[in-house]
Amino acid sequence: MPERTLLCGWGRTAPTRACVLAPEVADDVQRALAHADARGTVARGLGRSYGDAAQCAGGVVLDMRSLAGIGDVDQVTGEVDVGAGASLDSLVRATLPSGWFLPVTPGTRQVTVGGAIAADVHGKNHHVDGSFAQHVAGMTLATPTGLRRIGPSSDPELFWATAGGMGLTGVVTEARVQMLRVETDQMLVDTDRFVDLDGVMAAMEHGDADYRYSVAWVDCTAALGARRSGHTGRAVLTRARHAARDDLPPPDRHRAPSPPPSTWLRAPRRVPPHLLHTLSIAAFNEAWYRRAPRHRTTELQSMWRFFHPLDGVADWNHLYGPRGFLQYQFAVGPGEGAVVAAVISELADRRIPSFLAVLKRFGPSAPGPLSFPVPGWTLALDMPIGPPALRACLDGLDEAVAAAGGRVYLAKDARLRPELLDTMYPRIGELRTVRRRVDPEGVLRSDLSRRLGLDRGLDRGLDRGLDRVGD
Amino acid sequence: MLDAFGQPQSLVVLGGTSDIAGEVVRTLAQRRCRTVVLAGRDRDGLDRSADAARAAGAERVVTVVFDASDVGGAARAVDDCFDAAGSVDMVLLAVGMLSHQRDELDVERTREIVSTTYAWPAGALTRVAARMSEQGYGRIVVLSSVAAVRVRRANFVYASAKAGLDAFSIGLGEALRGSGVAVQIVRPGFVRSKMTAGLPDAPLATTPEAVARAIAAGLESGAPVVWVPGVLRWVFGVLRLVPQALWRRLPG
Numbered sequence A: 001m002p003e004r005t006l007l008c009g010w011g012r013t014a015p016t017r018a019c020v021l022a023p024e025v026a027d028d029v030q031r032a033l034a035h036a037d038a039r040g041t042v043a044r045g046l047g048r049s050y051g052d053a054a055q056c057a058g059g060v061v062l063d064m065r066s067l068a069g070i071g072d073v074d075q076v077t078g079e080v081d082v083g084a085g086a087s088l089d090s091l092v093r094a095t096l097p098s099g100w101f102l103p104v105t106p107g108t109r110q111v112t113v114g115g116a117i118a119a120d121v122h123g124k125n126h127h128v129d130g131s132f133a134q135h136v137a138g139m140t141l142a143t144p145t146g147l148r149r150i151g152p153s154s155d156p157e158l159f160w161a162t163a164g165g166m167g168l169t170g171v172v173t174e175a176r177v178q179m180l181r182v183e184t185d186q187m188l189v190d191t192d193r194f195v196d197l198d199g200v201m202a203a204m205e206h207g208d209a210d211y212r213y214s215v216a217w218v219d220c221t222a223a224l225g226a227r228r229s230g231h232t233g234r235a236v237l238t239r240a241r242h243a244a245r246d247d248l249p250p251p252d253r254h255r256a257p258s259p260p261p262s263t264w265l266r267a268p269r270r271v272p273p274h275l276l277h278t279l280s281i282a283a284f285n286e287a288w289y290r291r292a293p294r295h296r297t298t299e300l301q302s303m304w305r306f307f308h309p310l311d312g313v314a315d316w317n318h319l320y321g322p323r324g325f326l327q328y329q330f331a332v333g334p335g336e337g338a339v340v341a342a343v344i345s346e347l348a349d350r351r352i353p354s355f356l357a358v359l360k361r362f363g364p365s366a367p368g369p370l371s372f373p374v375p376g377w378t379l380a381l382d383m384p385i386g387p388p389a390l391r392a393c394l395d396g397l398d399e400a401v402a403a404a405g406g407r408v409y410l411a412k413d414a415r416l417r418p419e420l421l422d423t424m425y426p427r428i429g430e431l432r433t434v435r436r437r438v439d440p441e442g443v444l445r446s447d448l449s450r451r452l453g454l455d456r457g458l459d460r461g462l463d464r465g466l467d468r469v470g471d
Numbered sequence B: 001m002l003d004a005f006g007q008p009q010s011l012v013v014l015g016g017t018s019d020i021a022g023e024v025v026r027t028l029a030q031r032r033c034r035t036v037v038l039a040g041r042d043r044d045g046l047d048r049s050a051d052a053a054r055a056a057g058a059e060r061v062v063t064v065v066f067d068a069s070d071v072g073g074a075a076r077a078v079d080d081c082f083d084a085a086g087s088v089d090m091v092l093l094a095v096g097m098l099s100h101q102r103d104e105l106d107v108e109r110t111r112e113i114v115s116t117t118y119a120w121p122a123g124a125l126t127r128v129a130a131r132m133s134e135q136g137y138g139r140i141v142v143l144s145s146v147a148a149v150r151v152r153r154a155n156f157v158y159a160s161a162k163a164g165l166d167a168f169s170i171g172l173g174e175a176l177r178g179s180g181v182a183v184q185i186v187r188p189g190f191v192r193s194k195m196t197a198g199l200p201d202a203p204l205a206t207t208p209e210a211v212a213r214a215i216a217a218g219l220e221s222g223a224p225v226v227w228v229p230g231v232l233r234w235v236f237g238v239l240r241l242v243p244q245a246l247w248r249r250l251p252g
């Protein structure tokens, strides 16, 4: 048997071992799918999903990073053909010098195009531009029943089920991405500080439409040592647009946009288990808030500082120590702002520390049945595994989110109670229908799909075992 | 699959009628566990445990019959359990048989106690390790005992078997490093259960519920050794060093 590797997600929880194959061309992928065994196969990009989406215990994981070719951008339409294993970092490095930026970028550039499609990722511009797959003109998808070329108008069911389908409809080998025209590598940023959550939410409701990019950071920590802080819910809102050439100081106006700097720091691999505990997290939040100006407009900031401040430090997830951490991200409708407030106060009351709670307003949904963004609010919180109350607390938050018609983000999930999945994603049946068509043998599966019962109704009895053995 | 908190969705219990195991099943079924395979020798007892598992939230409960005095049958019993469950997130080994002073120097009793408490479990765990390695992940929880840490006269046959099982499990955990499969050794003190019925409480006596809570917390923390109650870790840190002459006279 080929070498097996222990894999985990960005949160470093629940590692499992699989046989990792690294296809170099689409045919290799097709062959791997044809020869998959009972434990199944799934694609893996850069492993930036937090949980177990890019793992397949005991089965085969296709490491897609070698399919990383990047074509020339069509200078008229802005379309570019990219291998699904190419990172958004390498893509933007290739296209920015000629003035083309990523149409949608998550908080890190270290994700692959395939991963961006499979999770249908969103950025700070969701309220204006939608999610990543809405900027994909077409793609090549390797399925157990053959290689298919699909797009929003050719086999739309399969195309949209793949957008957000977490790798369960097939393996994307190549995609045509519609890039965004920009004149510079600078952003014009407006920053505002708010003493409470209501203030920042009102400002976002009223002002977001004037900006292409908008996101708020909310302090969810109770004050250092104190029982419950009046600081909980204070926020820093940053909103921005791309700077035009004329927005720059004259000497910079004729410089070509320059690609991002490379990583400048690597986090240590071994840290004490409680390095990031309640006190240091509260101190961090305090510093972040203090650093922000009360109100500042049209500050020029580099794209990289604005979009990807964390990309400067490699492997920062190791700072959370051996037990790992998770990110809880949910979305609720526009009238459900109270759920956001309730979640934040619940965590503060239970004294569960969280780094960098990120609040954003989503615009209209993409057509994909599993695409996460729904119009309204989304909140994302990073928290270390450790506080004994955390597990049950998150279960409670799920109930509140589901009751409000909301959902959690599968690309971040590592612990959802499976029974809630169908409530949160009422169109999940459409994914199952598509999977039955393109993968009748049930080859495509992952730890996530097993954990959440996404394969229910599809299995060949392999995961269920035989009833009544030994009776 | 195991979630980020190490909580299982499918569980195999070897010793499915054990009181401690019953509480573990209840605790985990109230969380994520929906598939439970209960293996043991007493068919009626297994059916009662199965009903309790369902009442706690398990959806699919299967029973498997084996007898731990058949040491050669260990692998077969484990295979039956795995085949019934599909993926197995966690195995709890609860089989064991307590000895009493009256069992001393009885060859037949000694053989029986050593088989059920050490030989069968060691064989079964070996097979569990192989099946879980193949799956690429899993948690093995072994009910050892503080008796394994320092053997005392009153139950030395049992205690020696537990000492063997405890040492075996430590070794197995080492052998499985990097495989995605982890071993948790549980060392309870005196637990009020079927096994200790009729015996006077020892100091720091605890309950099956407390053991179950500690195991579930250990799944989350990934602790390789769990003591119940926790203070026994420190108590036995000392007791393990006490001279034999003094140890012999200590109560409990």
Ligand SMILES: Cc1cc2nc3c(=O)[nH]c(=O)nc-3n(C[C@H](O)[C@H](O)[C@H](O)COP(=O)(O)OP(=O)(O)OC[C@H]3O[C@@H](n4cnc5c(N)ncnc54)[C@H](O)[C@@H]3O)c2cc1C
Binding pocket: A010, A042, A043, A044, A045, A046, A047, A048, A049, A050, A053, A054, A064, A084, A085, A105, A106, A107, A108, A110, A111, A112, A113, A114, A115, A116, A118, A119, A120, A121, A122, A123, A165, A166, A167, A168, A170, A171, A172, A173, A310, A411, A412, A446
């Ligand atoms: C610091 C940080 C910030 C983030 N910020 C955001 C954010 O702002 N917005 C957001 O939406 N997400 C965000 N994410 C999440 C991240 O964008 C997604 O999890 C993304 O899917 C990761 O891509 P990846 O290449 O690492 O994929 P992996 O994590 O390796 O895989 C993710 C999923 O994609 C599937 N997949 C990967 N490649 C392919 C392929 N070629 N074909 C089919 N399926 C494939 C996998 O099977 C798996 O289900 C963030 C993550 C981190 C670590």
Ligand SMILES: NC(=O)c1ccc[n+]([C@@H]2O[C@H](COP(=O)([O-])OP(=O)(O)OC[C@H]3O[C@@H](n4cnc5c(N)ncnc54)[C@H](OP(=O)(O)O)[C@@H]3O)[C@@H](O)[C@H]2O)c1
Binding pocket: B015, B016, B017, B018, B019, B020, B021, B040, B041, B042, B045, B066, B067, B068, B069, B093, B094, B095, B096, B097, B098, B116, B143, B144, B145, B146, B187, B188, B189, B190, B191, B192, B193, B194, B195, B196
């Ligand atoms: N109770 C304590 O004080 C204590 C302390 C430390 C450790 N432990 C350990 O914890 C585990 C569970 O004990 P418990 O307290 O829950 O007691 P228990 O209810 O008596 O459990 C013992 C289990 O072993 C099974 N068993 C015994 N002989 C067997 C055989 N030949 N074949 C198949 N199964 C057999 C029993 O089945 P039947 O129901 O059919 O008898 C029962 O399921 C044991 O390993 C024990 O050593 C207990």
